[in-house]
Amino acid sequence: MSLGFFVFAPGFWDNEAVHVALAVGTAVAIVAGVVGVFTVMRGQSFAGESLGDIGTTGGSAAALVGAGPLAGFVAVDVLAAAAMELVGVQRVRGRDLATGIVLGAAIGLAAFFLYLDSTQGSGNGSTVTILFGSIFAISSATIPAVVGLAALAVTMIVVLYRPLLLATVSPEMAAARGIPVRLVGALYLLALALATALAAITIGTILSTALLIGPAAAALRLTRRPLRAMLGATAIGIGAVWLGILLAYDSYHWPPHEHGWPVSFFVVALVFLGYLASGLVEWRRERGA
């Protein structure tokens, strides 16, 4: 028996759910890496976390009417991003209060929807799926939407790259050069909303920020250049998602038997380990320098 037999449990490569999970996970890791680097640089992790949490409302409402969670996440996250732009979250970082209040109201609504979901029985187990994700349960029919939205968000960042970078370094300097700083920021927030919604279908609304922020933060420790940070974050994200899917699949054979461990746990744990490892590399590099 080969080593491959132990690493890849039987049926891994033939399982359609695994194929879908790998495809979706890869697209999401790419968009999370590209968008996440700017999220960390702009100090908007809290906005990302809020968008992720608010997505719960959309996911639970979608489950209530029998629609897929992705549509709910995208609709609510884009609306929430527009609302955040209107109350000026980006311009005044002290506007935590407005975000906090909207967030509280949205989560309250989500609690109500999730309650209806569980009592009406139509969305069996939807609470756990929405909050913590369930990448093996994604239908292959969702792949075109996932890939399309991911491509849209990545394209937005690529097109806006230089104006966005200068506006991130200094809004004043960007404005002095005639860059429409507010428009660029609003478009960025839209890309962040898409990335958050995509991360939510992979590892759930609550954990979505982990995939967005973790790989980006790790990559930013290792390089002095934003483009390399994006590539690094994408690579770390893909690595964590692939390995997470593999471990979750293999875990069917771990105790307790016939109950796989959640993919989200593995992905988030691997992202966290990646972050710790990057800190170690940075520490050693700076000590050596």
Place this chain on the structure above:
Amino acid sequence: MNEAVLSVEGLGVRIAGRQVLDGIDFAIAPGQFTGLIGSNGAGKTTLFRAILGLQPATDGRILVDGRPRTRRTDSIGYVPQKFLLDPDLPLRGRDLVGLGLDARKLGFAVNRRRKRELVEEMLAAVGAEAFADTRVGRLSGGEQQRILIAHALISGPRLLLADEPLANLDLRSAQEVVALLARVCRERGVAVLISAHEINALLPVMDRIVYLAHGRAAGGTSEEVIRPDVLSRLYGHHVDVIDVHGRVLIVAGAGDDEDLHGCEETVEHALPGEVAP
């Protein structure tokens, strides 16, 4: 004198009902070094924002190269007021300088030879080659100023605006930045408008001075402006100009202890009787 690179004509700016700038008139000729002097709150940053087109004028107009300014001009380079760059920002000094050339363009930057050469030239012009590959946020205040000046210069402006570039710098770094700006002005023929609340560091290099107080301005050479009668009229109360071994101290004669320039501490301690409520 050639056509002015900048002329400010009867500029008035009102923000939230408060007249921040009132009847500001001055012009800057090509290659001239002008100091914009005034205490905090005198309206220096508002004037800069108006010149940059970020603050609409309530009255008067601003001409750049003889034409009303547009948002997208490369005629003006801008060095913002000292701000703290995030030390973890993944951006080298040379990347920030390069952004001065093409930040408005969409898409990723193609690493063109012409751009690389221009960035190298600017880094050399400000003496920043040695630290061009360090993350900008980890550079000292003086080093960051050099990178920011190179960023502003790379697009070939005819006027460089520097907002309080000497604030928070130690004396030696401040002198180096002043010398650098003066050299840029002479060698490249770029007019410089630099704001400061302290006049003495700039006295040796200034061609002209625009003195701002209570939203109004007096302009001319330093001999024409730094006089008790001119400054008293500007402040609206009596002001003395004292020369201490070549350093100028501007002292409120009566009433106001906020409008002291030069070595404020010394003045307060030396002349306690003069600082009445």
